[in-house]
Amino acid sequence: MADDSHEDDLERLKSALWYAVGQIVDEFCMSRNRNATxxxxxxxxxxxxxxxxxxxxxxxxxxxxxxxxxxxxxxxLLLARKNPDLQTIMGEFVETRKAMSASTKGKQRAKK
Structure with a gap:
């Protein structure tokens, strides 16, 4: 029974992915006057x-x-190690988010 639920979840995820990919492909095709089957x-x-x-x-x-x-x-970040440009972008994003989080926590402590 739990296995059926898991399979249903996978099918729903795959359907959502199919829909999203279809939307992206359609948008791309329309902007370039092309068709995709x-x-x-x-x-x-x-x-x-x-x-x-x-x-x-x-x-x-x-x-x-x-x-x-x-x-x-x-x-x-370890997963992105084989793509140095991607790893750099992701590393910068993570550092920025950590700094924002630390800043927010500092402001919350100052209010107390």
Whole structure:
């Protein structure tokens, strides 16, 4: 029974991904006066789904290797290690968010 629920969740996620990919492809095609077949959108969706599964497995492995049960930004940055430009952008984003968070916490403490 729980397995059926899991399968249903996966199907709903895959359907949502298919819809999102279809919307992106349609927008791109309309801006370039092109057409894409439903088969193309389906194949692209399968490709993206496979990549998401691979990323999820890698993130879980990194987290487990570090002895954690939760994926952290360090795991995501480690995943991006083979794309230095992406890793730099993501690292800067993480640092900015940490600084904003620290600033907000400092303001909240000052009010107390």
């Amino acid at each position: 439903p088969q193309f959108i389906g194949a692209l969706t399968e490709l993206v789904w496979t990549q998401i599964e691979n990323v999820a497995i890698d993130l879980e492995s990194f987290s487990n290797h570090a002895g954690r049960t939760t994926v952290t930004t360090d795991d995501v």
